Amino acid sequence: MQMYIGANAGSSTVPGGLDYRRLFDCDDLIGSTSTYERNGEIHGEGEAADFVYKVISGAVRSLKILSDGRRQVNSFHLPGDIFGLEAGDEHWCAAEAIGPTKILVVRRAAIERAAQRHPDVAAKLYAHAVSELHRAQEHSVLLIRSAQERVVSFLGEMVRRTGGSPSIDLPMPRQDIADYLGLTIETVSRTMTQLTANAAIQIKTARRIVLCDRRVLDELED
Amino acid sequence: MQMYIGANAGSSTVPGGLDYRRLFDCDDLIGSTSTYERNGEIHGEGEAADFVYKVISGAVRSLKILSDGRRQVNSFHLPGDIFGLEAGDEHWCAAEAIGPTKILVVRRAAIERAAQRHPDVAAKLYAHAVSELHRAQEHSVLLIRSAQERVVSFLGEMVRRTGGSPSIDLPMPRQDIADYLGLTIETVSRTMTQLTANAAIQIKTARRIVLCDRRVLDELED
DNA sequence: CGTGCAGTTGAGCAAATTCAACGCTTGTGG
């Protein structure tokens, strides 16, 4: 496993999302930070869910590998996001660092103990779970739409989550985007070039995208 | 600690799922039952989320209507299931009775008050939310697969949730199944006839399905 | 005995995938 050499946390927030600072600011919840390199496994699917994680910097993908090798990326975790909270004893899916990433690691038992004693911690835990639930449901809605709608929704989501600037720096490669959207890399690529043809977006580099025509995008998104 | 005396109100369980009986067995949480007829709206999307619901008998669908008219059924609720718990003030999606349905209705504020006072109620609330989260994630996994896999998974899910008997009585019409699986009714229908051709299932009537060849189904499901 | 609804079936079509090739960037070793 991994060694948690303890320096302490940075408390960041999810822009545009709920403010979870306090959930991890409790005295007895301070954990340790740990760094991962590109594609490093943070926890595996089916592994004991003894820790909960918070992204300090970098980015994380949560994914399941299906028996036939297909990958399903369930969510991306950006700085400030908490992940790894589970119902059962085991992690339902794996989590990997996309690029070099710093993670705050906290003992799950400590959180649960705190929740038993402090109703407001319990309420925050609950709020976090329900907010994750909504995210997952939005993801389901995404998956029944057309390729173009999925890509546009994804870009919109990234803009919202990175602070609202229309110029975004995608932390993940095309393969992760494709597996998140339930498409192939080819379709993602084609759709993006098609969006540049519409003058809806600009592709500065593969990772750096600028959303130009908000009207076109809004109309495509829904 | 006068919490859990069983002034009971139709306490059923979700076969194969968590046991939520006790969550609704608290004195101050007893609500009232209410009946709905076919396609009756239990709550609308965007409506104030002042109540939480539990299916006594019948079946419920949770759905969103997209701007272009497409329907997305997020989940089906069978007897014993709780639904309508939300993070915010509003219901994120609508809920409708599929056929004639009896529902236990409880004030949300009462539950939240109880959760504030009783850590174990809070823990149950939390467990429920996380379990819903897992269901939603499984749904996402479903939606990236082929039509045949989706239909087989759906049938498998229904078998599991109705007690494990390979002979199931679907409470919902094809349109609901299609909108749950992200397919069209035609594709659902075709896939099912194809499965009968494989001798994998038998279609007694449109609603009554018997799963015959477990090996074929397992192999298709994943 | 029609009418309406739910489900099935068929033919043609559009969308996304598959398979394959190619370009660009990056890192490595001579």
Place this chain on the structure above:
DNA sequence: CCACAAGCGTTGAATTTGCTCAACTGCACG
């Protein structure tokens, strides 16, 4: 410094999958 391999992204052609549109069946209900 250049050559070359590896990884990532893009593009093209052929194929497959599921959708659209339309007809038709069976059944329940007036």
